[in-house]
Amino acid sequence: MEVLIERCCGLDVHKKSITACVITPKVKEIRTFLTMTRNLIELVDWVKSHQCSHVAMESTGDYWKPIYNLLELEELQPLVVNAQHIKSVPGRKTDVKDAEWIAKLLRHGLVQGSYIPNRDQRELREIIRYRRSIIEERTREVNRLQKVLEGGNIKLSSVASNVLGVSGRNMLEAMINGETDTSVLADFAQKKLKAKKEQLKLALEGRLGAHQLLMLEKQLLHIDHLNELITELDEEIDKRMIPFTEELKLLDTIPGVGKRTAEQILAEIGTDMTRFQTPGHLCSWAGMTPGH
Numbered sequence: 001m002e003v004l005i006e007r008c009c010g011l012d013v014h015k016k017s018i019t020a021c022v023i024t025p026k027v028k029e030i031r032t033f034l035t036m037t038r039n040l041i042e043l044v045d046w047v048k049s050h051q052c053s054h055v056a057m058e059s060t061g062d063y064w065k066p067i068y069n070l071l072e073l074e075e076l077q078p079l080v081v082n083a084q085h086i087k088s089v090p091g092r093k094t095d096v097k098d099a100e101w102i103a104k105l106l107r108h109g110l111v112q113g114s115y116i117p118n119r120d121q122r123e124l125r126e127i128i129r130y131r132r133s134i135i136e137e138r139t140r141e142v143n144r145l146q147k148v149l150e151g152g153n154i155k156l157s158s159v160a161s162n163v164l165g166v167s168g169r170n171m172l173e174a175m176i177n178g179e180t181d182t183s184v185l186a187d188f189a190q191k192k193l194k195a196k197k198e199q200l201k202l203a204l205e206g207r208l209g210a211h212q213l214l215m216l217e218k219q220l221l222h223i224d225h226l227n228e229l230i231t232e233l234d235e236e237i238d239k240r241m242i243p244f245t246e247e248l249k250l251l252d253t254i255p256g257v258g259k260r261t262a263e264q265i266l267a268e269i270g271t272d273m274t275r276f277q278t279p280g281h282l283c284s285w286a287g288m289t290p291g292h
Helices: 037-049 064-073 083-088 098-107 119-151 166-176 182-186 191-203 210-240 242-252 259-269 279-285
Strands: 008-013 017-023 028-034 054-058 077-081
Touching: 008 064, 008 098, 017 037, 017 098, 028 037, 028 098, 037 064, 054 064, 054 098, 064 077, 077 098, 119 210, 119 259, 166 182, 166 191, 166 210, 182 191, 210 242, 242 259
Parallel strands: 008 054, 054 077
Antiparallel strands: 008 017, 017 028
């Protein structure tokens, strides 16, 4: 079988250890390294000492990311290979010889690296994914707050479209502070909600116990903290999005795509569409093509 890459290295990456196999025209050497930063640096130095031009590893979990970052800094050519592709190549493959098997496949050009964005895009993607998880957490906390209100038969959500709007927030804080008079609570209504004061009085006639008021207080504090965190992340993302102003405007013209969605699209796929041979390849990479 034709050798396409003379000096290469295959990595079998785990949480606590990495098994590495270097194959050159004269040497085949296998070593195991721990995954602490110092050990990863030793691994990179060892790979460089053999003058390897390519390093391949399976894309299992997030364990490949630290070693990928170090290899990238050393201007080597790291490849993250889909584990399913390796398994689909005929041959005997055991856990003990994983690294050697990956190195052999790489040496003969039988594996292809997955698309890994550049460092700036990876950082942006991590921040945007983190913001999305915080937004989802805020939604879950708001739902928990509404469950507490329902537990006390407070039907505020049946009258006010936004329980945590200015009016609803003032009512909740008044209830937490011990106010039980529904007329007083309804007077916190603002703008269009003023026309529904009688409905508000009925909706606010429930009974909240001390533990429920405590939960409401803590939930409001948590929601406020999450809002502050989201605002800080928005500011950081806005700074990183400055070079993509025109791209954001174009994406924003798509029906149903707003600012945050456009930012997510840019962070996930970048702006270089030459990486994807066809629209179908892009859809497949983005996980939008069902396997069944």
